[in-house]
Amino acid sequence: MRGISTENNANMRNLTMMTDLYQLTMMHGYYRTGKHKEPAVYDMFFRKQGDETNYAVCAGLEQVIELVEHLRFEEDDIQYLRSLNLFSEDFLHMLRDFSFTGDIYAVPEGTVVFPMEPLIRVKAPLCEAQLIETALLNIVNHQTLIATKASRVVYAAAGDSVLEFGLRRAQGPDAGIYGARAAIIGGAASTSNVMTAQMFGAIAAGTQAHSWVMSFPDELSSFRAYAEIYPDKCMLLVDTYDTLQSGVPNAITVFQELRAAGHEPVGIRLDSGDLAYLSKQARRMLDDAGFTKARIFASGDLDEYTIADLKQQGAKIDVWGVGTKLITGYDRPAMGGVYKLAASCVDGEWKPKLKISENVWKITNPGIKKIARLYSNTDDKAIADLIMLDDEEIDEGSPLTIFDPIETWKKMKVSNFHVRYLLQPVFVNGELVYDPPALHDIREYATGEKSTFWDEQLRIKRPHKYKVDLSDKLYNLKKRLLDKNV
Numbered sequence: 001m002r003g004i005s006t007e008n009n010a011n012m013r014n015l016t017m018m019t020d021l022y023q024l025t026m027m028h029g030y031y032r033t034g035k036h037k038e039p040a041v042y043d044m045f046f047r048k049q050g051d052e053t054n055y056a057v058c059a060g061l062e063q064v065i066e067l068v069e070h071l072r073f074e075e076d077d078i079q080y081l082r083s084l085n086l087f088s089e090d091f092l093h094m095l096r097d098f099s100f101t102g103d104i105y106a107v108p109e110g111t112v113v114f115p116m117e118p119l120i121r122v123k124a125p126l127c128e129a130q131l132i133e134t135a136l137l138n139i140v141n142h143q144t145l146i147a148t149k150a151s152r153v154v155y156a157a158a159g160d161s162v163l164e165f166g167l168r169r170a171q172g173p174d175a176g177i178y179g180a181r182a183a184i185i186g187g188a189a190s191t192s193n194v195m196t197a198q199m200f201g202a203i204a205a206g207t208q209a210h211s212w213v214m215s216f217p218d219e220l221s222s223f224r225a226y227a228e229i230y231p232d233k234c235m236l237l238v239d240t241y242d243t244l245q246s247g248v249p250n251a252i253t254v255f256q257e258l259r260a261a262g263h264e265p266v267g268i269r270l271d272s273g274d275l276a277y278l279s280k281q282a283r284r285m286l287d288d289a290g291f292t293k294a295r296i297f298a299s300g301d302l303d304e305y306t307i308a309d310l311k312q313q314g315a316k317i318d319v320w321g322v323g324t325k326l327i328t329g330y331d332r333p334a335m336g337g338v339y340k341l342a343a344s345c346v347d348g349e350w351k352p353k354l355k356i357s358e359n360v361w362k363i364t365n366p367g368i369k370k371i372a373r374l375y376s377n378t379d380d381k382a383i384a385d386l387i388m389l390d391d392e393e394i395d396e397g398s399p400l401t402i403f404d405p406i407e408t409w410k411k412m413k414v415s416n417f418h419v420r421y422l423l424q425p426v427f428v429n430g431e432l433v434y435d436p437p438a439l440h441d442i443r444e445y446a447t448g449e450k451s452t453f454w455d456e457q458l459r460i461k462r463p464h465k466y467k468v469d470l471s472d473k474l475y476n477l478k479k480r481l482l483d484k485n486v
Contacts, residue, residue, distance in 0.1 A: 013066070014072065015066075016070070016072060016077065017077050018135045019131060019134040019135060020133075023131055024081065024131075025086060027091075027126075027130055027131060028086065028088070030126045030127055031090075032091070035126055036094075036126055038346060039123065039345040040124065040125070040343065040345065041122065041123045041342045041343040042339055042340060042342060043120070043122075043339070043340055043364070043365075043369065044119050044121075044136060044137065044140060044337060044338070044339045045115070045116055045118050046115060046116075046119070046141075046144070046335060047115055047362070048361050049332065053148065054114070054458070054464070054465060054466060055113065055453075055458070056112070056114070056145075056148045057110060057144065057147040057150075057185060057446055057449075058110065058111045058113050058140075058147070059109050059110070059143035059144050059147035059181075059185045059186075060139040060141075060142070060178075061107075063143070063178065064106070064139055064140065065432065065436060067132065067136065068100045068432075071098070071128075072098060072099060078095060078096060098128075098131075099430065101124065101125065101128060101429060101430035102122060102125065102128055102427065102430060103425070104121070104123075104124075104425075105121040105123075105423040105424060106120045106423065106434075107119045107120070107423060107424070108422075108424055108442075109437075109445075110147075110185050110442045110445040111422060111445075111446075112446075112450060112453060114385060114466055114468045117371050117385060117387060117468060118371065119337075120140065121368070121370075122136075123368070126344075136339065137337055137339055139178075141334070141336075141337040142182070142335070143178055145333075146179045146182035146186065147186040148186065149325075150162070150182065150188050151187055151446070151450065153186075153187075153188075153302075153303065153304045153307065153320070154186060154187030155304070155459075156304040156305075156307040156311070157307055158311060160319060160320055161189045161318065161319045162187065162189055162319075162322060163190050163191070163192065163321045164180050164184070164190070164191045164193070164322060165191065165192035165193075165205075165299070165321050165322070166183075166322070166324055166326050166327025167193045169324040169328060170328065176327065177195055177196050178196075180192075180327070181196055181199075183326060184200070184440075184443050185439070185446055186446065187443065187446065187450075189203065189205075190202065190203035190205035191203070191204065191205065192204070200439040201440060202440075207236075207237060207269055207297070208226060212237070213241075214240060219240060219241055219246055219247065220253065220254070223236050224254055227258055231263040233266055234254070234258060234263070234266055235265075235266040235268065236250075236251045236268050237268075237269045237271065238250075238251050238268045238270065239269075239272050239278075243273060243278050244278065247268075248282050251268050252285065252291065255294065264293070266294070266295060267296055267297060268294065268295075269296075269297040269299065269321075270296065270297070270298045271300050275300065275310055276310050279296050279310075279315045280314065280315065282296055282316070283296060296318050296319070297317075297318065297321060299320075299321035301324065301325065302321070302323075302325065303325035303326070303331070304460050340364045341353045342364065342367060342368065343366070352367040353366055354481040354485070356485055360406060363482075365387060366477055366478055366481055367389050367390075367474065367477055368390040368391075369388065370390050370392075370421055370422070370423050371385055371386070371421065371423060372386040372420070372422075373385050373419065374386065374394075374400075374414055374417045375420065376416065377416045377418055381452055381454060384402055384412070384414065384466070384468070384469060385422075385466070385467070385469070386402060386469055386471055387469070387471070388471035388473065389471065392471055392474075396418050396419055399413055399414065399415040400413070400417075402467065403475075404469060405478075412467070
């Protein structure tokens with residue numbers, strides 16, 4: 001088994017202490033009451049994200065694996081916890097031999113997922129399942145947020161290449177490194193983040209800054225110097241002074257010199273101004289000069305909405321560089337993922353658990369569950385998802401009636417379909433049984449995933465709602481528990 005894709009244990013980190021204090025106080029409470037070894041099942045899922053985001057692209061599983069594989073308390077951790085005067089000595093002694101011994105099932109990274117679906121299912125003794133909650137949510141919430149944002153940006157680019165280059169605006173080193181990784185999963189072709197490229201085998205990309213141009217006596221000499229150093233990778237930034245009066249003409253001069261020396265330029269970059277107008281004018285100038293294959297790269301506070309508008313205006317842009325608004329999840333800076341108890345086992349008997357709220361989206365789905373995705377046999381497009389109990393199976397040879405779990409009068413009969421179950425085993429009895437794919441393979445998988453959905457479900461504004469229903473058995477279980485608590 002290849003294991004984590006960095007293939008370098010020196011890069012692995014023990015994140016056991018990256019937790020909320022109440023996880024540890026609850027663990028201590030479970031220990032003192034004798035409940036710490038009771039098996040429990042927790043689901044990690046996200047709730048409705050608003051009207052503009054119909055789906056999410058799941059990311060972060062590889063780092064969850066790293067978390068669980070290195071789950072242990074070091075001696076200095078024990079000493080620190082002792083200094084808090086909150087924990088008994090026998091509990092601290094128990095932590096010395098702590099490790100994860102349970103099961104984890106998860107949706108593979110790059111999978112398109114929807115609200116209320118269990119992305120990760122943890123079945124473990126209470127203490128173990130409780131401890132990993134905070135770090136698991138930190139990892140999956142962040143990377144899924146960025147992968148989803150990247151997916152929307154790539155969708156808006158409509159086949160054009162997207163470069164992630166938000167490191168300098170990310171909220172810290174980890175957000176920059178793993179955010180760039182998530183952006184690649186979401187469909188970005190490359191990243192400016194050299195460490196991410198090194199760690200995960202992504203493509204590193206970048207050109208030059210305005211400071212390069214300004215450090216020379218004039219624009220033309222800066223372009224010539226760059227072309228001399230990188231004759232086969234020459235992409236010139238043309239908006240330092242005047243894009244159309246000097247930048248593009250000087251670039252064309254240098255491109256002609258490169259061609260005369262047997263090299264072809266890559267293209268130009270626009271970083272400011274009216275990108276629709278400037279790109280159309282620059283495209284005309286480059287074509288008239290014979291550089292029809294020179295690409296136009298654009299950057300400057302771009303996001304999916306701006307890119308979609310520029311595409312509609314006929315902008316002649318081939319590559320989109322997206323930074324701040326991608327790496328920070330600018331318009332939605334947090335993913336609403338939660339981790340909730342779904343079942344507990346007392347005296348060998350499993351009991352489904354349900355959290356009740358006046359907010360319908362905060363009422364959880366009880367029991368040990370899985371996700372079935374139904375696909376049409378005609379066009380292989382996804383029809384609907386069915387959240388169901390783990391012991392249920394779907395007969396693909398028989399018609400199936402599904403219904404909205406909230407607006408129950410909305411029903412649909414499905415026939416001529418096949419089923420894929422999304423949750424896959426990752427840890428079984430504490431042992432890793434899952435081989436994490438390489439980053440480029442996850443990206444390809446995610447691209448294929450999106451192709452199974454209709455454009456109406458992926459569109460940037462007011463997407464069509466994809467059906468996520470409950471099986472009859474799960475719905476009836478939930479209703480019984482709700483009625484019991486009324």
